[in-house]
Amino acid sequence: MTFKLRRLRLRALTEEGWYGAEIGFVNGLNVLWADNTMGKSTCIQGMLYVLGLERMLSPRREIPLPHAMTSYLTTDSGKNVKVLESDVTLEMENSAGTIVTINRPVISKLDDRLVTVQFGPALSDAQGQFRIQRFFVRDPGAAQREDGFHHFLENFLGWELPIVRGYEKDEIKLYLETVFPLFWVEQKSGWSSIPAAIPTYFRIREVHKRAVEFIAGLEAYNIERKREQLNQRLNALTGKWELRWLDLSQHLARAGSRIEAVSQKPTADTDSLASGFISVATTAGWVSLDDHIKALKTVLSELSETAVPTIADNVPEIEAKLADVTAQAEGLNIQRLSIHGISQLKTADVDALQRRIQSLKEDLAKNQDVQKLQRFSGVQWSLTPDRCPTCEQALQDTLLSQNALAAIMPIEDNITYIKSELRMFEDILQRENEEEREREGQLSQLNRDLSEAYSRIRTLRADLISTPNSLSASAVEERVLTERKIKDFADIQTVFDDAIAAFSEMSEDYIQILQEKSSLPEDELSDSDKSKLQRLSELLRDQARQFGFITFKPEDLSISTDTYRPEKEGFEIGFETSASDAIRLKWAYQLGLLELTTTHATNHPGVLVFDEPRQQSSSKISFEQLLIRAATAKHRGQQVIFSTSEDLSILNPITDRIDCAKIVFEGHVLQPLAMNQA
Structure with a gap:
């Protein structure tokens, strides 16, 4: 050279x-x-x-x-x-x-x-x-x-x-x-x-x-460049992971399901990915998808072992089922309206929380600016309501009782207090968002159950006005509907398994990036x-x-x-x-x-x-x-x-x-x- x-x-x-x-x-x-x-x-x-x-x-x-x-x-x-x-x-x-x-x-x-x-x-x-x-x-x-x-x-x-x-x-x-x-x-x-x-x-x-x-x-520059490239790869991987998780979550929500035990951000714990599963919203609460599919297969097996009855042999049972399904639909509708009303109220609460958080961030920035000016000037200002913070002249506020004056919180304590408030409201907002996602899953399940209930009501009513020797369409529909549910949930499980496989590959990339970053010197x-x-x-x-x-x-x-x-x-x-x-x-x-x-x-x-x-x-x-x-x-x-x-x-x-x-x-x-x- x-x-x-x-x-x-x-x-x-x-x-x-x-x-x-x-x-x-x-x-x-x-x-x-x-x-x-x-x-x-x-x-x-x-x-x-x-x-x-x-x-x-x-x-x-x-x-x-x-x-x-x-x-x-x-x-x-x-x-x-x-x-x-x-x-x-x-x-x-x-x-x-x-x-x-x-x-x-x-x-x-x-x-x-x-x-x-x-x-x-x-x-x-x-x-x-x-x-x-x-x-x-x-x-x-x-x-x-x-x-x-x-x-x-x-x-x-x-x-x-x-x-x-x-x-x-x-x-x-x-x-x-x-x-x-x-x-x-x-x-x-x-x-x-x-x-x-x-x-x-x-x-x-x-x-x-x-x-x-x-x-x-x-x-030095190669180290800096390598660290920057690794950070870019890490950011890209994080964005890809979060987008895949969000897409999966939205897909499951449409089926009244949700992700369990899978991190929303990249993780190096591949074992935790293997333990991830899907929960399904039912009238009895949230159950795992595996258990729900097993229950549906049991119902289908029982239905398959029973011959499809004629309408003449099944009129009392059809009338009883119609009453039960109608009552079930009314109950589901009441639940749906209740959850929908709660969501509307919570939306207003979330908006208020977001405004409050934004206001706290602005207050924090202003107080930090004041603290910075104090540090630069080498002066610690004492803020009191009877003295101007700029010119230090005494103030006489005749609208307030002069005996009611109290010391104002120092700027450092004020910043600490605002930060604690900000953390508290951000935690509340996070909980509200999680609860809203759960309500969305419940609403999706209720809408699905309502759709099935209305379909069964129509079929049961059609049975009651059909010829007595006809096979019960409602009995046939129940079997078909159960089979469709099993297939739909199996498809959801396939989508979930594909996502877990993708998360596992991204987790390996994440581990490699972390290892490459750890191999770099701590400084440049x-x-x-x-x-x-x-x-x-x-x-x-x-x-x-x-x-x-x-x-x-x-x-x-x-x-x-x-x-x-x-x-x-x-x-x-x-x-x-x-x-x-x-x-x-x-x-x-x-x-x-x-x-x-x-x-x-x-x-x-x-x-x-x-x-x-x-x-x-x-x-x-x-x-x-x-x-x-x-x-x-x-x-x-x-x-x-x-x-x-x-x-x-x-x-x-x-x-x-x-x-x-x-x-x-x-x-x-x-x-x-x-x-x-x-």
């Missing part, structure tokens, strides 16, 4: 011929020196440009290169010459040893969104013949589609940038432009923040955290993450001490486990540091990320680029220590590139003592080229 910058070439065709520069980079520290305004930052920005990363600097679509590459360049003699064409070429190598040479036009007949890649060291081996492929950049799809350059570059680097949450989109890619600032600091805005000046206009939530998590290889950080942040804190303190950080003791510095920024005693470091100490802290942070790869697996590319690292007049000693520390990258196989205009009288003694490559431009970086060089 590392890469190295091998060679950079800048070329500009002017009215006076070709100008350009070619720079080679090596492992370890590379110090690029040129005087101010001579073009060293052009080299740094040119590398960003050829990689299509200009939106790391600004959301504008303008070319981020100075006039020397876009309009005119100044020669060493001070003459300005017009630029006709220009381009940037960069040769780089990944950790697999694959070398590519990337070219992008600046001023050209070609569109500057075109990137040409040669698969080989085309700058190091100018005579080589290499495969060429073209890509597009800075257009939609450049990071996702196969012909997009950033899609290619991501694969070349061996990265797999995560999908994160955005403000407008639930899922958005963590773009390269948000990651590179953690190891590539450009001069204009790169030094403005710690850990990095990461662009926010991509509308990525907590983009700084996401970028650090990726570079440091932290598992894994043990590996904590180890990395602890090591990064150690590196931060060590380097802050080495670079001369003096605002407070370097021992007090650490990396926040929440924001991943430097903090002191749990508080993020803000304006309390001096400007030069802020720069030292940034050096320490980004070098720390680079050195972290020595002890921990990260996604850091092993490259660090600083454009003018000596900001805010950092002391010579600090700058010297920075170069010394950066030079240690060589033995780790890493690469550091610093561009600077530091006085050579200061720089040379330092670079002479350390192992580094020094690239010095005495004049302008862009110099006239011979014909064979162009």
Whole structure:
């Protein structure tokens, strides 16, 4: 997951011929020196440009290169010459040893969104013949589609940038432009923040955290994402379970039945599902469906063993049954009207309860707001009827007896009292709803029994006016009705069994979700993450001490486990540091990320680029220590590139003592080229 910058070439065709520069980079520290305004930052920005990363600097679509590459360049003699064409070429190598040479036009007949890649060291081996492929950049799809350059570059680097949450989109890619600032600091805005000046206009939530998590290889976001996905699965499962339970309950209610011993919410107790059953409303009360079906089968067996009588042999019995069924229908109707009347009264009670609960919730919110204002202001108000709670002036209410004034309940006690009232009324409402569901089941059963009674009355009356030798239709209907009841209840049992099977499957999913949640760390950080942040804190303190950080003791510095920024005693470091100490802290942070790869697996590319690292007049000693520390990258196989205009009288003694490559431009970086060089 590392890469190295091998060679950079800048070329500009002017009215006076070709100008350009070619720079080679090596492992370890590379110090690029040129005087101010001579073009060293052009080299740094040119590398960003050829990689299509200009939106790391600004959301504008303008070319981020100075006039020397876009309009005119100044020669060493001070003459300005017009630029006709220009381009940037960069040769780089990944950790697999694959070398590519990337070219992008600046001023050209070609569109500057075109990137040409040669698969080989085309700058190091100018005579080589290499495969060429073209890509597009800075257009939609450049990071996702196969012909997009950033899609290619991501694969070349061996990265797999995560999908994160955005403000407008639930899922958005963590773009390269948000990651590179953690190891590539450009001069204009790169030094403005710690850990990095990461662009926010991509509308990525907590983009700084996401970028650090990726570079440091932290598992935190994956843990957070996994927990969020599990919660979403849990919510979906809960909704599915509750909907299935409600559908089953309504289906059974239409048959005068109800669910027993089955939870309305997901449960991990699969044994409780096996013990669930159906109750049926009868004139004798609620009985289990199994017992009710057994009773019906007994009745059917008795009826089947008896021959169907003729009307002539059964007139007295028919008349008696007609009287009994008529009386039964009248009794059922009275019960139905009574329950219906109770339901209407209870509906009014439920409405009143709901209004009361809503009122209590509003009162609770108001009291909690008052409590919050008290806490914020640091004042505990004493509310009494004879004093204004706002201005504390005495009030004389002549409509009330002044001897009747009493202390008003403190706000904390008032909140506690309202909460207890709210719980009480919610419990009452829950009981009322349960009783209403039971009444609905009873009404459904009564309506079914009434329908059967009226049907039997019609059949019995038809028997009484039929010919004497006819078979009793009422006796036949009783058998048919009993058989139908048995079949209908058997169908209900089948529906219930299917629902229990579905609940059992959902219960297994519920158990799996709970197990996956329990396997996640209690907080967002894994043990590996904590180890990395602890090591990064150690590196931060060590380097802050080495670079001369003096605002407070370097021992007090650490990396926040929440924001991943430097903090002191749990508080993020803000304006309390001096400007030069802020720069030292940034050096320490980004070098720390680079050195972290020595002890921990990260996604850091092993490259660090600083454009003018000596900001805010950092002391010579600090700058010297920075170069010394950066030079240690060589033995780790890493690469550091610093561009600077530091006085050579200061720089040379330092670079002479350390192992580094020094690239010095005495004049302008862009110099006239011979014909064979162009």
